[in-house]
Amino acid sequence: MMTLTEEAQHARRQAEKKQDKQAVLLRAAPLPNSDRWLWLGNLPAAQDGALLLQSGITSTLNLAVNLHPAALTLADGTTVRRTQVGLIDGAGNHVNHLLAGVLALDGMVHQESPGKPSYPLHRRGDILVHCRGGRSRSVAVLALYLTFSQPTKYPDVTAALAHLRQLRGTDEAHPCQPLMTLIHQVAEMPLRNYLFA
Template sequence: MNVKPHTANLTEEQEDELAVLFPVLEQTGSHGLTLFIGNRVAAENPVLLQAKNITSTMNLAVNIEIAPLSLPDGTRVRRTHIGLIDGPGNTPEHLLAAAFAISGIVEQESPGKPHYPAHRRGNLLVHCRGGRSRSATAIALYLHMYHADRFETIEAAVDHVRRARGLDTTQPQPAMLEMARAACGMIAAFRRRDAF
């Protein structure tokens, strides 16, 4: 099991009390942002987010609401929420929506308007409660869809996320992985249709 040193001997419950934050991919999208995976505690820590230049977060937990947050420099963190169930009960379309949303956040120009809260472009944190299953699966699907030159298969993308996050093969949960494979099948079917 490849687990980061500071969380290696902790149970999931103990780890969920700490701010967990790991870079998964640097230089993604046309703005060259870094994509992070983490947990709820990290998403609620303005000092940590500012230190990593994270100005947007995406919450994939259906059972967790994240409050608005400003960084110490006054930047308002842009929050996106796509609630997934941790295990069976989701649809491939819902997971695809999360992967498409990651791409949208990464590519967004982030214009300011007088009636918008103060914001600036920065890195993205994708999280759920613990950052082990829902967020790991959505990030892996994003990597496979948008960085297929590096992650030709969903399995290669999942392996990369596991290494970056320090997960063993029990995470992401099997139902999430099955849904990711189904989503990849849907993408392949759409591509075949477009070829005609």
């Protein structure tokens, strides 16, 4: 991995801060046997009702421990279903917490949207996976999910990470090193045949 100078690291952080104020929403992968998609994005995208409606997104998975998007109803009356597994952007997460994010995403993919009088109006649609900037925590969970759920297209986590990094325009600096360690630990778990069959 290339090491950046202090000046280059500062410039990168400044560019990321500027980008984090703008909505980033990218089609990450289609869901097999479905017309639905998984999307990669950031917090501003998760808060933009018009953008979510235009993109067919009706559920969001927030992977930031420190951010809590408000409840949101789209212009068509659909309530966005919000799920959160709070991960730290850096050291401090446990391998099971990262796994919880992957399992939560799998649950969202397969969850039906039954109508009940006590439930806000919801319809099944695409899913946005996001954190603050859409570069580290969300990429970690999406890469693992794609590896487990679509092994023909993403035979290992390296292939899934390469796809998401290219899509997001990032390099090996993201996901951050503490998350990369956990990503490889989760990827080695014998989950594919048990949970994602």
